[in-house]
Amino acid sequence: MTSAVGHLFTTETGNEALFLATADIARLRETIGTIRSRPEVAGPAPDIAALEELGQELDDLEEAGRPSPAPLVTTPAARAWIELLHEQVRIIAELDGQKRLRLHLTCSACGNAVLVNPVDEQAKAARRTQERRDATTSLLAEDFADFDPDHPFLSAFASVMRHAGQGDSPAAAGARTCESCRGTDFESAVVVFCPGCRARRTETVVVACPDCGYDFRLLAPKTELWGAPDEARHAFNLALLSEGASSFESGLWRKQRAALTEALSGHEDLIALCRCGIPGEVGRYVALLFTSTQFVWARESLVSGTTSGGAPWREVVAVTNPHSSATGFTSGLALHLSGGTSMTFNDFRGVGVALGEHEISFDAEGVRRLAKDLQGKTAISAS
Missing domain, CATH: 2.30.29.30 (Pleckstrin-homology domain (PH domain)/Phosphotyrosine-binding domain (PTB))
Incomplete structure (x- = not known):
């Protein structure tokens, strides 16, 4: 099935192609959904209409349910978005590695906002996990900690943004409670700090800093995503x-x-x-x-x-x-x-x-x- 395998993509000329596995497509759809709900980009980006079209095509692939040897033909703009989002994964991962990534949590009930450091949340989660393991191993399966350090997308864009705009107890919030109203449901968004001027950037896609012009793409040297x-x-x-x-x-x-x-x-x-x-x-x-x-x-x-x-x-x-x-x-x-x-x-x-x-x-x-x-x-x- 497509949902268990992946899909082929090709350029309009047919001389280059790309295979994305199921996990890659899931992350891509997730990230596109976040950007479509909050289309804010720091710096130049392809036409947002092309992103909407790409998102719909990926949704159609998911509904099809079976693998097809026929590749999905992508427009130049759609290809540019695929490359940009692939690049964003590496940019966000690098910023996270530099300790320049934070999560902005907003209480769904009262609107109180707080900025949290994923590293701190990982440490808290590790402590909570150890405490539960010491108490009883059965609780580990029942109440898994948020910010799992082994989660493959913690520092890779999609996971830390996937609940942005939602009010349904995101995993990012985990056991956190609002200090103002004791609520437990939070809306979350990624925040990064520009390496050039340290400005706080809240856009869903970061390409170039509007304040100092820093090119975030320097953090992720270009790689060849497409091939024969x-x-x-x-x-x-x-x-x-x-x-x-x-x-x-x-x-x-x-x-x-x-x-x-x-x-x-x-x-x-x-x-x-x-x-x-x-x-x-x-x-x-x-x-x-x-x-x-x-x-x-x-x-x-x-x-x-x-x-x-x-x-x-x-x-x-x-x-x-x-x-x-x-x-x-x-x-x-x-x-x-x-x-x-x-x-x-x-x-x-x-x-x-x-x-x-x-x-x-x-x-x-x-x-x-x-x-x-x-x-x-x-x-x-x-x-």
């Missing part, structure tokens, strides 16, 4: 295979999984993954992967090493039913190659993982039908 389309698709395929492996029948052995991974490229779409056997062997030790350009198999058991193989669909000249095998199976899959060799699989039990957009039947007949379809499409494209 095949590199991005390869990253997408690896993530998709990893997600598929998590629900694969009986799981994938480490070396078996490595063999499948090593065979992948950025020039194919993943279709399906299923477990099966081979003639003359008792046991179903083979993981069989179908992609748009090839089939790949990897065999591994408790008592044997890993063996693997495969071939491009363009080398498959026929797909047949082997009808019988030494183990008595009356239906299976035989793939006949142009060099005169063949590979036979059997003991398909109707269980597998669809990695693409189509539903697949994983009994022997369904697998043969899939192989014939992929072999036929390759033959047509080659003619």
Whole structure:
């Protein structure tokens, strides 16, 4: 599913692409939501309308629910926003490392405001956690401390801003109570201090200081976020295979999984993954992967090493039913190659993982039908 894998993005020219994993997209949507609710930028920024459009497209991806090999085409302005927000993560992390980051908490009840230091809150949270651990370990799960020092986004923009504008007991407030009215619900916003003039900056995006002109981008040297389309698709395929492996029948052995991974490229779409056997062997030790350009198999058991193989669909000249095998199976899959060799699989039990957009039947007949379809499409494209 898209929500568990990620998505591909490409430029309008199609010569550059980017893969964002699920966590990256979640952070991006979260940050966009914060900026849309309070569009304040210190310094130059791309057109805010492009950010609105990008946010809507990401929302649509979330609703789609399934991974698609078709990348999302981004406009130059949308690409600029993606790069800017990626840059902001590193800027905020650097400012946090320099102890220049604070949280502005406003009581939702009375409006009383206080500026807090995340480092202090982390220390308080650590003390509260230790106290609870000393009292009873069960309380740790019941009442987890705010400002978890191990939270990956504490110093990375989105997490410390995600409750801005909300009044529903943000994690940033945690066990804090308002000194004025004893309320426990707070609205929060990030505050940073300019390294150039020490001015307090409350904007949701900091590019350049309006007071002294300090360029915050100096804190985050530019990195190449976009790359070749095949590199991005390869990253997408690896993530998709990893997600598929998590629900694969009986799981994938480490070396078996490595063999499948090593065979992948950025020039194919993943279709399906299923477990099966081979003639003359008792046991179903083979993981069989179908992609748009090839089939790949990897065999591994408790008592044997890993063996693997495969071939491009363009080398498959026929797909047949082997009808019988030494183990008595009356239906299976035989793939006949142009060099005169063949590979036979059997003991398909109707269980597998669809990695693409189509539903697949994983009994022997369904697998043969899939192989014939992929072999036929390759033959047509080659003619």
